Amino acid sequence: MPDTLPVHVNRASLHSLEVADRFETDDSFEILLVNHGEPTHVHLHLDDALSELASIEAPNHHVERESERRVRVTVHSHGSTFGKLKIATSYGAETRYVDVDIDEPIETEEPVQVDESLSKPQPRSDGRDDTTGVNAVPWPLLALGLVAVALALAVAAWVGGTAAWLGAFVVLAAVAVATALAVGE
Incomplete structure (x- = not known):
């Protein structure tokens, strides 16, 4: 005060x-x-x-x-x-x-009180599976990727042509890279 x-x-x-x-x-x-x-x-x-x-x-x-x-x-x-x-x-x-x-404030160095609970290791909760050490599969992301690939293949089959199939391949590659990055983190 x-x-x-x-x-x-x-x-x-x-x-x-x-x-x-x-x-x-x-x-x-x-x-x-x-x-x-x-x-x-x-x-x-x-x-x-x-x-x-x-x-x-x-x-x-x-x-x-x-x-x-x-x-x-x-x-x-x-x-x-x-x-x-x-x-x-x-x-x-x-x-x-x-x-x-x-007056100039007097700066005092007060000791820092450290609670003993801080010296004990804390359990990790970084999304990794405790038994394997690998990240759990992000199921909603995987489902969204499958829907995107299915939609891209359906549009390519309906439209036909090289450009449509090339677009479907790009979508498939993007979903594969995104899934690999999500699982690898």
Whole structure:
């Protein structure tokens, strides 16, 4: 779950803002706008230094009465930077600045847990017959091939001529090659 920066709006008085002076993170985070009073407009802005590594999904937000709204700040690239997040209510009537420190993520090498079941050989199910080691005959493919050959021979006999018989021979050869390839895999 990403880090969260809570911002309390309208808690002490109308348009008041309560937020930490400083926020540190090493990844994307959320700004949680918590409105304790009347509906309020909140503006969020990252300064130039923060904008180089991060962005806010939208700068202007209307927060309904007695509600919460989450705003995502996405860190796009790794690196470290320090900058200010500007938070303003009611079109600038009240403004606060938060020092935001984005640190380079700490990469930890965690050991990989291997389950003991992975060390045992798994049964093969690659379509081969367990007794002979040869692939099982693909019966639907063989039946389709026989239908194609029978149809080609019937058309050659009905039409007659060298071209028809040559076409039937080509169909027969193609079916034979396809069957051999299917059985041989």
